Amino acid sequence: MQILVTGGAGFIGSNYVRFLLENREDDVVTLDALTYAGSLDNLDGVLDHPRHEFVEGSICDADLVEDLVADADTIVNFAAESHVDRSIDGAQSFVRTNVEGTQTLLEAAVDADIDRFLQISTDEVYGQILDGIFSEDDRLNPRNPYAATKASADLLAKSYGTTHGLPVLITRTCNNFGPRQHTEKLIPKFIRNAAAGDELPVYGDGSNVREWIYVEDNCSALDVVLREGEPGEIYNIGSGEERTNLEVTEAILDAVGGSDDQITFVEDRAGHDQRYALETDKIERLGWEPQWSFEDGLEQTVDYHRP
16 A cells, blocks of 8 residues: 655654565655654665655645645654644644644545544643553543644544544554654753763653653554554553653663763753553554563664764
């Protein structure tokens, strides 16, 4: 089949494009606006692949989207503004891309009678959970503008499934890390800072907990959902690898050979969620389970991002 991957020059999207070209026989069309978060460098080595076509453009461009979707069998929508700090400083571009752009894709998908529409979401739509784990049936409680726009996109996608019969699937994944992640994100930023002897600015007291998944595991999970998931369903993707931000920082310093003296505690981020954690029984029933430990994934990530 032909798969349209939007946002495919970003971090997770580019890793997924590579996964498809290496493990499947599908034709892949990558659509990306090449904003600060997307780069052709992320697709180095596969731009000229015989089963791959790259198109520069935005999911908000209805004419372009209509043309591309008309030839596609499946859409996998990674395209999004995704940095929480940027959404706090200004949410307009997040609403434009994450909500309006998703609606543009959904409209085109209905008109083209797409076989499957996979909406890539995040665990942040649930808000924080101090104890226990989130299931797919838990209510949405986004606590920052980024998470709110992703929750809105999820609800839009679900509504197009109910109203128009569009075969929509939604995945909500924990924090990804690995090669090609933008250097403003915590792990690549701290790897580079640690290697350079610079400070590592940790929000608050560093006790905020995140569940971390190596991007290759996420890509395999997304592919399982795309091919084996039940349309209309939501699937959490998690690893069980919970770490405080301070623990992640210390692991990076150990891996790079830095010093704990480089850790600097800074004023906490507004609306900073204390903890996320996901129940993954549903996707495990499809036959998926993570293959990478946090430590093994971090070793690969340090090798990639170290200057």
